Amino acid sequence: xxxxxxxxxxxxxxxxxxxxxxxxxxxxxxxxxxxxxxxxxxxxxxxxxxxxxxxxxxxxxxxxxxxxxxxxxxxxxxxxxxxxxxxxxxxxxxxxxxxxxxxxxxxxxxxxxxxxxxxxxxxxxxxxxxxxxxxxxxxxxxxxxxxxxxxxxxxxxxxxxxxxxxxxxxxxxxxxxxxxxxxxxxxxxxxxxxxxxxxxxxxxxxxxxxxxxxxxxxxxxxxxxxxxxxxxxxxxxxxxxxxxxxxxxxxxxxxxxxxxxxxxxxxxxxxxxxxxxxxxxxx
Amino acid sequence: xxxxxxxxxxxxxxxxxxxxxxxxxxxxxxxxxxxxxxxxxxxxxxxxxxxxxxxxxxxxxxxxxxxxxxxxxxxxxxxxxxxxxxxxxxxxxxxxxxxxxxxxxxxxxxxxxxxxxxxxxxxxxxxxxxxxxxxxxxxxxxxxxxxxxxxxxxxxxxxxxxxxxxxxxxxxxxxxxxxxxxxxxxxxxxxxxxxxxxxxxxxxxxxxxxxxxxxxxxxxxxxxxxxxxxxxxxxxxxxxxxxxxxxxxxxxxxxxxxxxxxxxxxxxxxxxxxxxxxxxxxxxxxxxxxxxxxxxxxxxxxxxxxxxxxxxx
Numbered sequence: 179x180x181x182x183x184x185x186x187x188x189x190x191x192x193x194x195x196x197x198x199x200x201x202x203x204x205x206x207x208x209x210x211x212x213x214x215x216x217x218x219x220x221x222x223x224x225x226x227x228x229x230x231x232x233x234x235x236x237x238x239x240x241x242x243x244x245x246x247x248x249x250x251x252x253x254x255x256x257x258x259x260x261x262x263x264x265x266x267x268x269x270x271x272x273x274x275x276x277x278x279x280x281x282x283x284x285x286x287x288x289x290x291x292x293x294x295x296x297x298x299x300x301x302x303x304x305x306x307x308x309x310x311x312x313x314x315x316x317x318x319x320x321x322x323x324x325x326x327x328x329x330x331x332x333x334x335x336x337x338x339x340x341x342x343x344x345x346x347x348x349x350x351x352x353x354x355x356x357x358x359x360x361x362x363x364x365x366x367x368x369x370x371x372x373x374x375x376x377x378x379x380x381x382x383x384x385x386x387x388x389x390x391x392x393x394x395x396x397x398x399x400x401x402x403x404x405x406x407x408x409x410x411x412x413x414x415x416x417x418x419x420x421x422x423x424x425x426x427x428x429x430x431x432x433x434x435x436x437x438x439x440x441x442x443x444x445x446x447x448x449x450x451x452x453x454x455x456x457x458x459x460x461x
Numbered sequence: 462x463x464x465x466x467x468x469x470x471x472x473x474x475x476x477x478x479x480x481x482x483x484x485x486x487x488x489x490x491x492x493x494x495x496x497x498x499x500x501x502x503x504x505x506x507x508x509x510x511x512x513x514x515x516x517x518x519x520x521x522x523x524x525x526x527x528x529x530x531x532x533x534x535x536x537x538x539x540x541x542x543x544x545x546x547x548x549x550x551x552x553x554x555x556x557x558x559x560x561x562x563x564x565x566x567x568x569x570x571x572x573x574x575x576x577x578x579x580x581x582x583x584x585x586x587x588x589x590x591x592x593x594x595x596x597x598x599x600x601x602x603x604x605x606x607x608x609x610x611x612x613x614x615x616x617x618x619x620x621x622x623x624x625x626x627x628x629x630x631x632x633x634x635x636x637x638x639x640x641x642x643x644x645x646x647x648x649x650x651x652x653x654x655x656x657x658x659x660x661x662x663x664x665x666x667x668x669x670x671x672x673x674x675x676x677x678x679x680x681x682x683x684x685x686x687x688x689x690x691x692x693x694x695x696x697x698x699x700x701x702x703x704x705x706x707x708x709x710x711x712x713x714x715x716x717x718x719x720x721x722x723x724x725x726x727x728x729x730x731x732x733x734x735x736x737x738x739x740x741x742x743x744x745x746x747x748x749x750x751x752x753x754x755x756x757x758x759x760x761x762x763x764x765x766x767x768x769x770x771x772x773x774x
C-alpha cells in the first residue's frame with residue numbers, strides 16, 4: 179500500500195460513510211415499497227365475499243377464495259403435525275444422545291443440505307413419490323412436501339435450544355432416578371419450551387408462504403376441500419395462477435391473497451422473534 | 462412394582478426412546494437419499510435418450526421431442542450471477558454500516574427491517590416484480606441503460622420490463638438479507654481488541670474495517686457468499702414471474718430467458734409426453750446436483766473455519 183496523506187485517508191473514510199447511508203436506507207426503502215404495494219393493492223381486493231365464497235368461473239367477477247384459505251390452513255397444520263414431532267425427536271437425538279457421534283455429524287450435515295435444497299425439487303420428489311404412485315394430485319402430497327421442508331428447520335433449532343439447557347438439570351433429574359426419556363420430555367423440554375416453540379413457529383412461517391412444493395403435489399382447485407385425497411385449493415398456487423391470467427378481477431384477487439399470506443407470515447415471524455428476545459432477556 | 466422391575470422397565474423405555482429419536486434423525490438422511498434416487502429413477506428415460514448431450518444442447522422443442530438443458534443452466538447461472546454482483550457489495554456495505562457506524566437504535570431498526578425482508582415469501586417478490594418493478598424497469602431503468610451502455614451487447618434490444626436483468630435484480634433483493642445477516646455476524650465476531658488497536662495507531666473507521674475486520678472475517682464472508690449463491694440458484698417463484706420463460710440463449714440481459722426452477726414451475730404440469738416429463742425431472746436432477754455441490758463446499762469450508770478458530774483458542 180502506498181503511503182497517503184491524511185487528507186486522502188480522511189476523504190476515503192468520509193466517502194465510505196456517505197455511501198453507506200443510502201445503501202442501508204435502500205434496504206428499508208425496498209421493504210417499505212413492497213409492503214406498501216401489497217397492502218394497498220391487497221386491501222382493495224378484500225371484502226366479505228373474498229373470505230366466504232368459492233371462486234367464480236374465469237372472466238366472471240365476484241366470488242372469493244374461502245376454499246384456498248381453508249386449504250392452506252389445513253395443509254400447513256397437517257405438515258406441522260407431521261414435520262415438527264419428527265424434527266423435535268431428531269433434534270433430541272443430536273443434542274442428548276452422542277452429539278459427537280459419526281451418525282450425528284452425518285445427520286447434521288445432511289440436514290443442512292436438505293435445508294438448502296430448492297423447494298421446487300422437494301415438489302418434484304413428492305410428485306414422483308406420491309402423486310405418480312397414487313395416480314392423482316392430493317392435499318396429502320402437498321402436506322408431505324411441506325413437512326419435508328419443516329423437518330430440518332425444527333431439527334436445527336431444537337438441537338441449538340436443547341444445548342442451551344445446563345447439564346446440571348439433566349444430572350439432577352437422572353440423580354432422582356428418573357429414566358432418560360422422562361428427564362428429556364418432562365424436564366429438558368420444559369426448560370427449553372420457549373425456544374422449541376419459536377423453532378416450530380419459524381418453520382411454519384417459512385412454509386406457509388411456499389408455492390413451489392405445492393405446484394405439482396396439491397395442485398389447486400375451485401372447489402371446497404372436502405377431502406385431502408384430491409387436488410386441494412391453496413392461496414399460493416392461486417396467486418400464481420391468477421396473476422398469470424388475463425382477467426383483471428383474478429389479478430386483483432391474487433393481490434388479496436398476497437396480502438393475507440404476507441400478513442400471516444410476518445405476524446408469525448415477528449411473534450417468533452419477540453419470544454426469542456424475551457427468552458434472551460430472561461437468561 | 463418392585464424397584465428392580467421398575468428400573469428394568471425404565472431401561473427398556475429408555476432404549477426404545479433412544480431408538481425412536483435415532484430413527485427420526487436418520488430419517489433426514491433417508492429423505493435425502495430418496496430424493497436423489499427418485500430423481501434419477503424418473504429421469505432415466507431422458508438420460509438414455511440424450512446421454513451427455515442433454516447438458517450441452519440448447520434445443521428445447523416439446524413438439525419435436527428435443528430437449529437440452531443448456532439454456533436453463535445458462536439462465537440459472539447468469540441470473541444468480543447478476544444477483545450476487547449486486548447483493549454482495551450492497552450487503553457488505555449495509556453490514557459494515559450496522560456494525561461500525563450506526564447508532565445502536567438505528568442498527569436495530571435497519572437490522573430488523575432486513576430480517577423481515579428475509580421472511581417475505583418468494584411469490585410476493587414475484588407479484589411485486591411483475592406488476593410493479595417490471596414497469597419501472599421498462600419505463601426508466603432499461604431505456605436509461607440502453608442510452609448510456611447500449612454499445613454493449615448486454616444492454617441492447619427493446620425494453621420489455623421482464624427478462625434476465627429484472628430477474629437478477631429481484632433475486633438480488635431476495636438474497637440481500639441473507640448476505641447482510643451473515644456478514645454482520647462475522648463482523649460482530651471480530652475481537653474488539655483488534656479494532657481498538659487499529660484505531661489506536663490512528664486508522665480511520667474505513668481503514669480499520671478494510672484492513673482488520675474484513676481481513677479477519679474474510680473466510681466467513683466467502684462462506685456466506687457461497688451459501689447465498691446456493692440459495693439463489695434454486696429460487697423459483699420470484700424468478701418465474703419476471704424472467705419471461707424463453708428457452709433461447711441471448712446475449713442481451715433485456716431478453717427473456719429461463720432458469721431450471723422457472724422451467725419446472727411453468728412446464729411440469731403441462732408435460733404429457735413421458736420423454737418431456739423425464740427431461741424436466743432430469744433438469745431437476747441437474748439443479749439438485751449443482752446446489753448440492755455449492756452447499757457442500759460452503760459447509761465444509763465454514764466447518765473447517767470453525768475448527769481452526771476453536772483450535773486457536
